[in-house]
Amino acid sequence: MMFTIPLHKDNFKKEKTNVIKSNDFEINTFIYNSGVHAVEMKSSQGHLVILPFMGQMIWDAEFLGVDLCMKNAFNEPKVANQIVNTYGCYSFHAGLLRMGCPTPQDDHVLHGEFPCASMDYAWLMVDENSITLAGSYEYIMGFGDHYIATPTVVLQKDVGIFDITMTVKNLATTTMPLQYMCHTNAAFFEGAVMTQNIPDSAIKLRESVPAHVHPTKQWSVYNDSLKNSAPISVLENKEMYNPEIVYCMDDLSTHVDIAKFEMIISDHHKLTTEFNTAEFNSATRWILFNGDQSVGANVLPATCRPEGFISATEKGTVIYLEPNEVRTFKVTKAIVKI
Secondary structure, three states: OOEEEEEOHHHOOOOOEEEEEOOOEEEEEEEOOOOOEEEEEEEOOEEEEEOOOEOOOEEEEEEOOEEOEOEOOOOOOOOOOOHHHHOOOOEEEEEEOOOEOOOOOOOOOOOOOOOOOEOOEEEEEEOOOEEEEEEEEEEEOOOOOEEEEEEEEEEEOOOOEEEEEEEEEEOOOOOEEEEEEEEEOEOOOOOOEEEEOOOHHHEEEOOOOOOOOOOOHHHHHHHHHHOOOOOOOEOOOHHHOOOOEEEEEOOHHHOOOEEEEEEEOOOOEEEEEEEEOOOOOEEEEEEEEOOOOEEEEEEEEEOOOOEOHHHHHHHOOOEEEOOOOEEEEEEEEEEEEO
């Protein structure tokens, strides 16, 4: 049996308020000092903090006593209309009309319009085995695109497993471009070992330098050395990851149907990510370490490379939805004991 609980901003308070509490789950709502609304979803294994009315981004994630979120300079989410103004979350939805780092010729902000979208509706769904936070956002532009997006986060009972999904429907009478990335910003675990069920030859170093990256001489030499070597598989030499090191993976469906990425983060735990390559035919590996922020994102599933709309158009990797066409994307994340 499943029951649904609608969420309304008026019912959120500064102090944490319990919505549901059982032997298996606990759900609390609260408002950050910044004014951003939040839902805390807890199981016996850990918790997620999700922003139900701001792009349904996952602000915080901790399971089995392990903080999974990238190190960042934000002590709380900020009210923002683009992701760079509140870049401290564990996961956000990049896209949906545009995605990636824009070139000077692109007309979009970093990672598009959706990451900080003001959601129209949010609700909880609860059954014996899981709790789900869902939301709905209608994008409409006069003489432009029109879609409805429905993201969800599903937390499973008694395991450190959760699903992040995004469903998009084109409501316009003309075709609509779609670029999407499930942008999960995992913490940097020094010494972590990364493996995947695709060949190393499919993992290509990004050789373009986006506008927000400012190379140093040391970084340029190191980045050049990576062009002719196997992709980074161990998070060591952290002083070399400032600015970022990025790998791109294309045409994943030619290698596997279900992509499986693992990262052993300690003697006791590993992180896993699984997704269907019919939905996500590309992925990115993002490594960054400096005094202000650090991230060891071994895989960011996507429909194309995160190099902006013009680049994706030139490469033929922009998806186009027909009128009333629906696409759904699902990523399964987990932390397990080893």
